[in-house]
Amino acid sequence: MKRPLAVFLPFAVCVCLLSGCWSKKELTDLAFVIAVGLDKTEDGKYLASFQVVNPGNVAGAVQRGGGAAGVPVSIYTSTGDSLVEASRKASEKVSRLLYYAHTNLVVVGEEVAREGMDGVFDALERNQQFRTTARLVIARGHSAKDTLSVLTPIDKISANKIIKTLEFSELAWGQTMNADVWWAIRSLASPGRNPVVTGVVIEGNPKEGKRQKNVQSSVPDARVTLKGLALFKHARLIGWADGPTARGIMWVLDRIHQTNLTIPWGGKREAIGYRIVRAKTNVEADVKNGQPSILVHIKAEGDISEARVPINLADTGVLFRLEKQFERGVKQEVAKAIETAQRERTDVFGFGEAVHRADPRLWKKIEKEWHDRYFPELDVTVTADLYIRRTGLRNRPYIEE
Structure with missing residues (x-):
């Protein structure tokens, strides 16, 4: 008698606890x-x-x-x-x-x-x-x-x-x-x-x-x-924010996965194309004498996507100059994005979060006035390291001197 009761009792408890289909929707x-x-x-x-x-x-x-x-x-x-x-x-x-x-x-x-x-x-x-x-x-x-x-x-x-x-x-x-x-x-x-x-x-x-x-x-x-x-x-x-300014925001937010940059070369605009295949952005805050500053460092690598002027891509000196030119282009986009955000008095980059991580006590003091007082005057330093990994199947373009 005890054994049937022991088997039946758990089932009875489960039945009482089950909610059934009271909330069903066809x-x-x-x-x-x-x-x-x-x-x-x-x-x-x-x-x-x-x-x-x-x-x-x-x-x-x-x-x-x-x-x-x-x-x-x-x-x-x-x-x-x-x-x-x-x-x-x-x-x-x-x-x-x-x-x-x-x-x-x-x-x-x-x-x-x-x-x-x-x-x-x-x-x-x-x-x-x-x-x-x-x-x-x-x-x-x-x-x-x-x-x-x-x-x-x-x-x-x-x-x-x-x-x-x-x-x-x-x-x-x-x-x-x-x-x-x-x-x-x-x-x-x-x-x-x-x-x-x-x-x-x-x-x-x-x-x-x-x-x-x-x-x-x-x-x-x-x-x-x-x-x-x-x-x-x-x-x-x-x-x-449109065009390169919008991309500058994406650079700072570390949301760039792939993109394409073009730079002037040899007196021609948009002469050399650079296809970025991977990128990483680090944002750090530094506080000196109660004044916060931001360092944005961008590191990316990619390939030459097109060359519309005569250029010798087998020359390491030429590649080095190209890398520096691409770096200047990225820094200009980021600088324009930061200028736009500071003019609008809105920190869309999360610089305030970086200051909070670096100095929580200072952030507690300036938090309420961050967007309207501190962010528009914030000192931001942008550095970029871009590397050319591949130049494609041709070192010399079809275009001749």
Whole structure:
């Protein structure tokens, strides 16, 4: 009698502890939100745009004339005084429950970013379904709704196109950053750093980009491309950095993986190309007599990618002069980036964190005035060591003297 009871009792306890399926959600009742766009209406309310996948038009759809049988995504919009209210009100338009566990992209309109992102980040981080690993971009020149509405020809889901472009652009070019929501939140939480976020623009006609024919043409009427880095200060967008200045920021942040530099040579502009294959940046702070200073040291190596002037790449003296010229180019980009950030009074490099590590007591005294008083006057020394590892299959270009 005791043995059957001993066997039955653990099973009875387990049954009592199991929660069952009280919180189940059927797939047919869920609308998978892949991307969220945030704008402001004329009366100051939030305009939330939800990019929802149409499953039947993404997987197994019959190809017709170069495009899918139907539009792969649908855009639903809703307004509210807060993001949560806008999300709840969307239930009036969507026949399913909005599900954010697969949201991979957040597009914030420029107006929302300039007013402040505190409330946006608070709502996103508190949502139990939302993952802070979602990528974050700023819609530049157009609304977030228009950005998400453009259909893309290669990637059926336009949000995936933006995400992949962020990844590969940072790896190959280095003027944009593949940042997520958690990166921005951590940067805002640190008194010694402000976030930078990549901007996205629409090239072409946004209205035509919403139509199915945009993916049925070899030259789409509208494309979503990356452009520049948004500079933030205390959760507010205050300016933009483009081109070499944006890459200078990436150099300091140690986010350069590969890129290409060109320098003048022999009286010709952009004559010699240099492809960087690996790079490392170290940032250190030094405090003397209560005054902090920063040392930025960049070390990189790469190959000669092209030579458009007569030059003997077998000559070690020539290679040495090329390395010095490339080093000057990198230091100029970094110096321009630091000058821009100091003018905007926003430490996007994390120099304040370096000062905190070097002298916690001093940082406690200057923390509150760091961005407006100390950072704009901060002494920053930039050094660079660039090495040419390979010159390619030819030491002498086809171009002759």
